Amino acid sequence: MKSHTLSHLDVLEAESIQIMREVAAEFERPVLLFSGGKDSICMLRIAEKAFRPARFPFPLMHIDTGHNFPELIDFRDKRAAELGEKLIVRTVEDALAKGIARQTPGETSRNRLQTPTLLAAIEEFKFDCALGGARRDEEKARAKERVFSFRDAFGQWDPKNQRPELWNLYNGRINPGEHMRVFPLSNWTELDIWQYIDRENLEIPSIYFSHEREVIRRDGQWLPVSDLLPKKPGEASHHLHVRVRTIGDISCTGCVESTATTVADIITEIAAAKVTERGSRADDKRSETAMEDRKREGYF
Amino acid sequence: MDNTELLRFTTAGSVDDGKSTLIGRLLYDTKLIMEDQLEALQRSSDITGDGQINLANLTDGLRAEREQGITIDVAYRYFATPKRKFIVADTPGHVQYTRNMVTGASTANLAIILVDARQGVIQQTRRHAYIASLLRIPHVVICINKMDLVAYSEDIFNQIREDFVNFAAGLGIRDLTFIPISALHGDNIVDKSENLPWYFGPPLLRHLEDVYIGNDRNLQDARFPVQYVIRPYKDEFHDFRGFAGQIAGGFFRKGDPVTILPSGKTSTITQIHTHDGELDEAFAPMSVTLQIADDIDISRGDMIVKRDNIPHVAQEFEAMVCWMVDEPMRKGGKYGIKLGTRSARAMPMDILHRINIDTLEPETGVTGLALNEIGRVKFKTTVPMIFDPYNRNRYTGGFILIDEATNITVGAGMICEPKRIVPGTEDTAEFII
Numbered sequence: 001m002k003s004h005t006l007s008h009l010d011v012l013e014a015e016s017i018q019i020m021r022e023v024a025a026e027f028e029r030p031v032l033l034f035s036g037g038k039d040s041i042c043m044l045r046i047a048e049k050a051f052r053p054a055r056f057p058f059p060l061m062h063i064d065t066g067h068n069f070p071e072l073i074d075f076r077d078k079r080a081a082e083l084g085e086k087l088i089v090r091t092v093e094d095a096l097a098k099g100i101a102r103q104t105p106g107e108t109s110r111n112r113l114q115t116p117t118l119l120a121a122i123e124e125f126k127f128d129c130a131l132g133g134a135r136r137d138e139e140k141a142r143a144k145e146r147v148f149s150f151r152d153a154f155g156q157w158d159p160k161n162q163r164p165e166l167w168n169l170y171n172g173r174i175n176p177g178e179h180m181r182v183f184p185l186s187n188w189t190e191l192d193i194w195q196y197i198d199r200e201n202l203e204i205p206s207i208y209f210s211h212e213r214e215v216i217r218r219d220g221q222w223l224p225v226s227d228l229l230p231k232k233p234g235e236a237s238h239h240l241h242v243r244v245r246t247i248g249d250i251s252c253t254g255c256v257e258s259t260a261t262t263v264a265d266i267i268t269e270i271a272a273a274k275v276t277e278r279g280s281r282a283d284d285k286r287s288e289t290a291m292e293d294r295k296r297e298g299y300f
Numbered sequence: 301m302d303n304t305e306l307l308r309f310t311t312a313g314s315v316d317d318g319k320s321t322l323i324g325r326l327l328y329d330t331k332l333i334m335e336d337q338l339e340a341l342q343r344s345s346d347i348t349g350d351g352q353i354n355l356a357n358l359t360d361g362l363r364a365e366r367e368q369g370i371t372i373d374v375a376y377r378y379f380a381t382p383k384r385k386f387i388v389a390d391t392p393g394h395v396q397y398t399r400n401m402v403t404g405a406s407t408a409n410l411a412i413i414l415v416d417a418r419q420g421v422i423q424q425t426r427r428h429a430y431i432a433s434l435l436r437i438p439h440v441v442i443c444i445n446k447m448d449l450v451a452y453s454e455d456i457f458n459q460i461r462e463d464f465v466n467f468a469a470g471l472g473i474r475d476l477t478f479i480p481i482s483a484l485h486g487d488n489i490v491d492k493s494e495n496l497p498w499y500f501g502p503p504l505l506r507h508l509e510d511v512y513i514g515n516d517r518n519l520q521d522a523r524f525p526v527q528y529v530i531r532p533y534k535d536e537f538h539d540f541r542g543f544a545g546q547i548a549g550g551f552f553r554k555g556d557p558v559t560i561l562p563s564g565k566t567s568t569i570t571q572i573h574t575h576d577g578e579l580d581e582a583f584a585p586m587s588v589t590l591q592i593a594d595d596i597d598i599s600r601g602d603m604i605v606k607r608d609n610i611p612h613v614a615q616e617f618e619a620m621v622c623w624m625v626d627e628p629m630r631k632g633g634k635y636g637i638k639l640g641t642r643s644a645r646a647m648p649m650d651i652l653h654r655i656n657i658d659t660l661e662p663e664t665g666v667t668g669l670a671l672n673e674i675g676r677v678k679f680k681t682t683v684p685m686i687f688d689p690y691n692r693n694r695y696t697g698g699f700i701l702i703d704e705a706t707n708i709t710v711g712a713g714m715i716c717e718p719k720r721i722v723p724g725t726e727d728t729a730e731f732i733i
Contacts, residue, residue, distance in 0.1 A: 008304050011306045013587075021527045159373065160373070168546070169698070
């Protein structure tokens with residue numbers, strides 16, 4: 001008799017499919033946030049498994065900081081076209097021009113500015129649910145967030161007042177003007193994501209693999225030199241073989257030295273890694289509760 | 301690595317029993333604390349000024365928790381060994397947070413209950429064991445912690461075990477294990493401790509890796525709550541009408557004769573569809589799409605089951621309810637109910653008893669359930685619900701109650717075995733669960 005056990009990836013996948021289908025069943029106007037990053041690539045595969053042969057019951061949306069690795073944008077557009085699904089893009093640039101988002105003097109990263117841009121897009125399209133690829137292992141504040149994470153009319157998250165979540169029962173009830181953020185990959189770890197990319201043979205943007213890049217050392221991190229992050233006078237740059245572990249605004253996304261050229265190499269590297277994925281994000285290093293504070297305001 | 305199993309466990313203990321230290325220790329000793337996390341811990345220990353790295357800070361994530369030195373909500377942690385992946389629901393031990401432990405326990409294969417070796421079995425311990433049994437967590441591990449503070453005494457360990465066994469006899473815990481540990485010093489966490497030579501069992505991590513979880517799911521009763529109907533509206537899939545859902549129990553095979561509830565209509569499974577191809581057989585907890593032979597009206601909230609094994613379909617049932625908000629549950633109140641994929645409205649007709657959480661005795665004559673109270677409630681629903689007793693299947697016997705004004709989840713319910721009336725006898729079988 002054959003064994004009726006499922007691997008951890010099978011169990012996680014089945015759970016994520018169930019969550020996406022709950023969203024499709026319980027919300028009028030959901031949207032799936034797709035950045036072209038590794039987690040959202042897995043989200044698209046889960047969506048295919050949840051809804052094919054039908055089309056997705058939601059469009060894809062990217063909140064574009066304008067501070068991108070160009071490879072990522074090409075990949076984003078190509079992937080959406082391959083799937084034949086609608087892609088909405090809303091930019092921080094545009095939100096700044098319209099006064100929806102305001103830059104703090106001296107602020108170079110645009111990650112924070114994604115928040116008002118996202119909230120304005122949610123209002124524009126009257127989305128009642130935004131599916132995101134965030135995971136609980138990424139950060140301490142995320143570790144305490146629900147799969148169905150309620151946002152009030154201001155888009156705020158209230159960590160002390162979250163709805164209890166039991167079994168696989170999610171409470172998707174909201175009033176007009178409020179919305180839900182839903183995270184089907186909540187229980188996945190960085191390693192699970194890479195094992196899944198490997199198992200499903202998913203294409204990923206080239207910057208996840210080792211490549212040569214001009215980088216500078218700041219606050220213990222290798223940051224890519226770009227028009228947005230030029231060298232300071234007298235600052236030395238290095239040409240190193242690097243890759244990115246997590247992708248954000250190019251001005252605050254640290255690179256790690258790496259020779260990994262295949263997904264299998266990356267898995268080996270991560271299994272032996274000594275810092276967390278978010279350790280390479282300058283925006284999370286500002287304070288112990290940087291992520292909690294941004295989330296309260298409506299950040300993903 | 302791709303074939304590692306997943307084990308979900310929850311931890312419970314009272315405020316200073318060292319839960320967070322234990323989880324920090326598991327992560328630390330399995331080398332899952334990363335340099336940047338350690339660096340952040342060092343930063344925060346510099347601020348508090350005691351210079352000691354506090355392993356509890358790894359799990360106490362929110363600002364309020366750090367300031368007050370408490371855990372205010374369920375936190376999920378992840379770690380892995382070559383044998384298994386683990387998801388930990390770390391739940392706080394304060395009296396007022398019963399609801400959080402119930403939440404963390406609902407999906408757990410295993411519960412770790414921490415007992416302070418100096419204090420032994422206290423009210424909190426009893427409460428945690430009761431909740432673990434109420435939520436039907438299949439495996440319970442009692443970690444008798446701080447053994448270093450009682451000179452690693454075998455007598456004290458034995459006394460606590462005896463006390464626990466005496467009180468837990470009526471709880472119906474299926475699998476109960478006792479391990480003496482010191483989370484602070486790492487005794488019996490990953491490796492067997494030399495300080496406890498009289499203990500012959502495995503250290504905690506080995507137990508977590510080896511405990512058999514294959515029977516934790518219900519693989520006897522085939523249950524498929526319909527979640528979503530897939531219709532492609534494309535020419536090449538003109539006739540495709542698939543019923544999407546996650547199997548809540550048992551097996552389904554191509555060709556199986558099935559009954560659709562609540563209508564009672566019958567048909568046959570023609571295809572088990574997945575994006576990766578057709579399957580001959582699928583089982584819990586897989587997410588699949590079923591197609592059936594006949595054109596029957598089926599929608600979300602219906603359930604597909606095998607013809608020879610039918611769950612209960614009823615508008616009245618009794619359930620153990622844990623209340624989760626400040627405003628009490630009222631007899632005669634109206635609430636939203638979600639059971640599997642089926643949503644309706646429910647009214648508590650009668651509160652048969654409330655469990656005294658200290659004595660674990662039922663108390664009768666109550667009119668409501670307050671925050672963190674647990675009681676046996678008789679419900680009536682607006683439409684028939686489809687269910688199994690919770691002790692048969694968590695996923696077809698568990699439900700949530702929702703306040704229709706605030707939309708908040710206000711209670712969790714576990715359906716009781718319907719009472720059997722034996723002719724000629726008074727039905728007096730009052731049991732806790």
